[in-house]
Amino acid sequence: MRYSKGFTIIELLVAMLILLFVMLGFLAGLLNYMRFSLDARMKGAMDKLVKDWSGYLENVPYNATAIANASPSFDSGACDPTTNQCSFESIDSDGDGIPDFYDPYNGNNNNFWNNPTSTAPWLWVSPTSSAGLPNPPPTNYTVAERRQVYVGITVATLTQSGKEIGKAFGITSWYFSPTNRQYKYESTLLIKRKP
Numbered sequence: 730m731r732y733s734k735g736f737t738i739i740e741l742l743v744a745m746l747i748l749l750f751v752m753l754g755f756l757a758g759l760l761n762y763m764r765f766s767l768d769a770r771m772k773g774a775m776d777k778l779v780k781d782w783s784g785y786l787e788n789v790p791y792n793a794t795a796i797a798n799a800s801p802s803f804d805s806g807a808c809d810p811t812t813n814q815c816s817f818e819s820i821d822s823d824g825d826g827i828p829d830f831y832d833p834y835n836g837n838n839n840n841f842w843n844n845p846t847s848t849a850p851w852l853w854v855s856p857t858s859s860a861g862l863p864n865p866p867p868t869n870y871t872v873a874e875r876r877q878v879y880v881g882i883t884v885a886t887l888t889q890s891g892k893e894i895g896k897a898f899g900i901t902s903w904y905f906s907p908t909n910r911q912y913k914y915e916s917t918l919l920i921k922r923k924p
Protein backbone atom coordinates (compact mmCIF):
# COMPACT_ATOMS: atom_id res chain seq x y z
CA MET A 730 0.00 0.00 0.00
CA ARG A 731 1.23 3.44 -0.94
CA TYR A 732 0.40 6.72 0.67
CA SER A 733 2.19 9.99 0.56
CA LYS A 734 3.71 11.76 3.49
CA GLY A 735 3.50 15.56 3.53
CA PHE A 736 1.30 17.71 1.28
CA THR A 737 0.78 18.07 -2.42
CA ILE A 738 1.07 21.50 -4.04
CA ILE A 739 -2.72 21.68 -4.40
CA GLU A 740 -3.29 20.96 -0.72
CA LEU A 741 -0.74 23.60 0.19
CA LEU A 742 -2.39 26.18 -2.08
CA VAL A 743 -5.83 25.43 -0.63
CA ALA A 744 -4.47 25.74 2.90
CA MET A 745 -2.82 29.07 2.07
CA LEU A 746 -6.00 30.36 0.46
CA ILE A 747 -8.04 29.44 3.53
CA LEU A 748 -5.47 31.14 5.75
CA LEU A 749 -5.62 34.25 3.56
CA PHE A 750 -9.42 34.46 3.86
CA VAL A 751 -9.28 33.99 7.62
CA MET A 752 -6.67 36.76 7.88
CA LEU A 753 -8.64 39.12 5.64
CA GLY A 754 -11.75 38.55 7.77
CA PHE A 755 -9.76 39.16 10.91
CA LEU A 756 -8.26 42.36 9.46
CA ALA A 757 -11.69 43.68 8.43
CA GLY A 758 -13.00 42.96 11.92
CA LEU A 759 -10.03 44.74 13.46
CA LEU A 760 -10.54 47.80 11.24
CA ASN A 761 -14.23 47.92 12.19
CA TYR A 762 -13.37 47.60 15.84
CA MET A 763 -10.85 50.47 15.53
CA ARG A 764 -13.44 52.68 13.82
CA PHE A 765 -16.06 51.97 16.47
CA SER A 766 -13.70 52.57 19.35
CA LEU A 767 -12.59 55.84 17.72
CA ASP A 768 -16.25 56.82 17.36
CA ALA A 769 -16.77 56.09 21.06
CA ARG A 770 -13.77 58.23 22.01
CA MET A 771 -15.03 61.09 19.84
CA LYS A 772 -18.47 60.82 21.48
CA GLY A 773 -16.77 60.99 24.88
CA ALA A 774 -14.95 64.19 23.86
CA MET A 775 -18.27 65.60 22.57
CA ASP A 776 -20.00 64.95 25.93
CA LYS A 777 -17.06 66.59 27.70
CA LEU A 778 -17.13 69.72 25.52
CA VAL A 779 -20.87 70.24 26.17
CA LYS A 780 -20.43 69.75 29.94
CA ASP A 781 -17.31 71.94 30.14
CA TRP A 782 -18.91 74.79 28.23
CA SER A 783 -22.22 74.66 30.13
CA GLY A 784 -20.34 74.71 33.43
CA TYR A 785 -18.08 77.51 32.24
CA LEU A 786 -20.86 79.75 30.91
CA GLU A 787 -22.89 79.18 34.06
CA ASN A 788 -20.04 80.48 36.19
CA VAL A 789 -18.69 83.33 34.05
CA PRO A 790 -20.07 86.63 35.44
CA TYR A 791 -23.01 88.14 33.55
CA ASN A 792 -21.21 91.49 33.37
CA ALA A 793 -18.00 89.99 31.91
CA THR A 794 -17.11 92.07 28.85
CA ALA A 795 -17.36 89.17 26.41
CA ILE A 796 -20.84 88.26 27.71
CA ALA A 797 -22.01 91.89 27.72
CA ASN A 798 -20.67 92.35 24.17
CA ALA A 799 -22.04 89.04 22.87
CA SER A 800 -23.90 90.16 19.78
CA PRO A 801 -27.03 88.01 19.56
CA SER A 802 -27.50 86.53 16.13
CA PHE A 803 -31.04 85.55 17.05
CA ASP A 804 -33.77 88.06 17.69
CA SER A 805 -34.59 88.65 21.30
CA GLY A 806 -36.96 85.98 22.41
CA ALA A 807 -39.03 84.68 25.23
CA CYS A 808 -38.93 81.25 26.84
CA ASP A 809 -41.94 79.41 28.13
CA PRO A 810 -41.03 78.34 31.68
CA THR A 811 -43.52 75.43 31.63
CA THR A 812 -42.27 73.78 28.41
CA ASN A 813 -38.73 75.22 28.61
CA GLN A 814 -39.08 76.14 24.89
CA CYS A 815 -37.78 79.45 23.57
CA SER A 816 -39.17 81.34 20.57
CA PHE A 817 -35.87 81.36 18.64
CA GLU A 818 -35.67 77.56 18.82
CA SER A 819 -38.23 77.27 16.02
CA ILE A 820 -36.08 79.13 13.43
CA ASP A 821 -34.57 76.78 10.81
CA SER A 822 -33.38 79.05 8.00
CA ASP A 823 -31.44 76.35 6.10
CA GLY A 824 -34.36 73.92 6.36
CA ASP A 825 -32.33 70.89 7.50
CA GLY A 826 -34.60 70.06 10.42
CA ILE A 827 -32.11 71.29 13.04
CA PRO A 828 -33.06 74.60 14.69
CA ASP A 829 -30.38 77.14 13.70
CA PHE A 830 -29.88 77.90 17.40
CA TYR A 831 -28.26 74.43 17.63
CA ASP A 832 -27.00 74.22 14.04
CA PRO A 833 -23.30 74.99 13.39
CA TYR A 834 -23.55 74.86 9.57
CA ASN A 835 -25.57 76.80 7.04
CA GLY A 836 -26.80 73.94 4.85
CA ASN A 837 -26.87 70.16 5.17
CA ASN A 838 -24.39 69.42 7.97
CA ASN A 839 -23.22 66.12 6.45
CA ASN A 840 -21.71 68.10 3.55
CA PHE A 841 -19.21 69.80 5.85
CA TRP A 842 -17.16 66.76 6.85
CA ASN A 843 -14.25 67.88 4.63
CA ASN A 844 -14.67 71.57 5.50
CA PRO A 845 -15.47 71.43 9.22
CA THR A 846 -14.38 74.93 10.23
CA SER A 847 -16.60 76.60 7.65
CA THR A 848 -19.27 77.29 10.25
CA ALA A 849 -22.46 79.36 10.02
CA PRO A 850 -22.28 83.14 10.57
CA TRP A 851 -24.79 82.89 13.42
CA LEU A 852 -22.30 81.19 15.77
CA TRP A 853 -20.98 83.34 18.61
CA VAL A 854 -18.29 80.87 19.76
CA SER A 855 -16.94 78.68 16.96
CA PRO A 856 -14.25 75.97 16.72
CA THR A 857 -11.79 78.73 15.74
CA SER A 858 -12.88 81.53 18.09
CA SER A 859 -13.84 81.70 21.75
CA ALA A 860 -15.26 85.25 21.38
CA GLY A 861 -12.76 86.86 23.76
CA LEU A 862 -14.07 84.99 26.82
CA PRO A 863 -11.72 84.87 29.85
CA ASN A 864 -10.00 81.46 30.34
CA PRO A 865 -12.44 79.50 28.19
CA PRO A 866 -12.42 75.70 27.79
CA PRO A 867 -11.02 74.47 24.44
CA THR A 868 -13.22 74.97 21.38
CA ASN A 869 -12.10 71.68 19.83
CA TYR A 870 -10.35 68.45 20.70
CA THR A 871 -8.10 66.40 18.46
CA VAL A 872 -8.94 62.77 19.30
CA ALA A 873 -6.70 61.24 16.63
CA GLU A 874 -5.01 62.45 13.48
CA ARG A 875 -7.57 64.40 11.42
CA ARG A 876 -10.29 63.38 13.91
CA GLN A 877 -11.58 66.42 15.69
CA VAL A 878 -14.54 67.25 17.89
CA TYR A 879 -15.84 70.81 17.83
CA VAL A 880 -17.99 73.18 19.82
CA GLY A 881 -20.17 76.06 18.64
CA ILE A 882 -22.32 78.42 20.70
CA THR A 883 -25.16 80.73 19.73
CA VAL A 884 -26.63 83.47 21.86
CA ALA A 885 -29.98 85.24 22.10
CA THR A 886 -31.19 87.95 24.44
CA LEU A 887 -34.20 87.19 26.58
CA THR A 888 -36.56 90.09 27.03
CA GLN A 889 -39.68 90.85 28.97
CA SER A 890 -41.68 94.01 28.20
CA GLY A 891 -38.72 95.24 26.12
CA LYS A 892 -36.20 94.84 28.95
CA GLU A 893 -33.30 92.42 28.94
CA ILE A 894 -33.86 89.77 31.59
CA GLY A 895 -31.15 87.33 30.58
CA LYS A 896 -29.31 85.56 27.81
CA ALA A 897 -29.85 82.16 26.25
CA PHE A 898 -26.96 80.08 24.93
CA GLY A 899 -27.26 77.19 22.52
CA ILE A 900 -24.28 74.93 23.15
CA THR A 901 -23.61 72.33 20.46
CA SER A 902 -20.72 69.91 20.17
CA TRP A 903 -20.25 67.69 17.13
CA TYR A 904 -18.00 65.48 15.04
CA PHE A 905 -18.13 63.51 11.84
CA SER A 906 -18.37 59.79 12.47
CA PRO A 907 -15.25 57.83 11.43
CA THR A 908 -17.54 54.94 10.39
CA ASN A 909 -19.73 56.80 7.87
CA ARG A 910 -18.74 60.51 7.90
CA GLN A 911 -22.19 61.42 9.21
CA TYR A 912 -22.67 64.50 11.38
CA LYS A 913 -23.23 63.58 15.03
CA TYR A 914 -24.08 66.14 17.66
CA GLU A 915 -25.24 66.93 21.14
CA SER A 916 -26.88 70.23 22.15
CA THR A 917 -28.05 71.91 25.29
CA LEU A 918 -29.75 75.17 26.21
CA LEU A 919 -28.30 77.33 28.97
CA ILE A 920 -30.14 80.35 30.34
CA LYS A 921 -28.36 83.01 32.32
CA ARG A 922 -30.55 85.41 34.25
CA LYS A 923 -29.51 89.02 34.47
CA PRO A 924 -28.62 89.68 38.12
Ligand SMILES: [Ca+2]
Nearest residue numbers: 827828829832
Ligand atom coordinates in the same frame (compact mmCIF):
# COMPACT_ATOMS: atom_id res chain seq x y z
CA1 LIG B 1 -30.94 74.46 10.52
Ligand SMILES: [Ca+2]
Nearest residue numbers: 825832834836
Ligand atom coordinates in the same frame (compact mmCIF):
# COMPACT_ATOMS: atom_id res chain seq x y z
CA1 LIG C 1 -27.41 73.15 8.93
